Amino acid sequence: DTAVSQTPKYLVTQMGNDKSIKCEQNLGHDTMYWYKQDSKKFLKIMFSYNNKELIINETVPNRFSPKSPDKAHLNLHINSLELGDSAVYFCASSQDAGYSGNTIYFGEGSWLTVV
């Protein structure tokens, strides 16, 4: 069973389109994240949600809108796609346990190519 699963794994789309990437975790975790890995393989957090509430929102264009219908799902919708949005997008999750700290588990990534 895949702990953090995201779909689609590969997505090629034209500039200007709107697309969504879905993510689901079956680990019972309270917190979910979206990370972006650019062409230089640098990974950076975009958003995090804790129990469906937005906690972290890094400097991300407002064309990116996360949506968490429940704590097991965190979808990423991107409007008006641009060439620079081409990247691998990772969904991740962790258990919220206060200061005890916890490991973040990643999905397999969604390769987005904007042409």
Place this chain on the structure above:
Amino acid sequence: AQTVTQSQPEMSVQEAETVTLSCTYDTSENNYYLFWYKQPPSRQMILVIRQEAYKQQNATENRFSVNFQKAAKSFSLKISDSQLGDTAMYFCAFMRPPYSGAGSYQLTFGKGTKLSVIP
């Protein structure tokens, strides 16, 4: 803000040999967590090992071990008996707990070290 530095963009090692990947970080926090993640060509992010800053003992997972030097803010990864399947990008990551009671854990990644295991 925390920063994580991996000074070796690429490394190679002969199969069955030992290799050490370096990582340094900068933080004013006292409680934090450190991780090594592996990313093979498939691009999946796989947790290799984790270290809590309050623990003096170095973490070990089978052939993977760390050398955690808190005062020096250094967190190197040693891979023993290297195998072809160890070929991957390796990312060092720093995590601070949330400042408020509930919240999320923010990972800051280094830029990665590309490790090639040579047969």
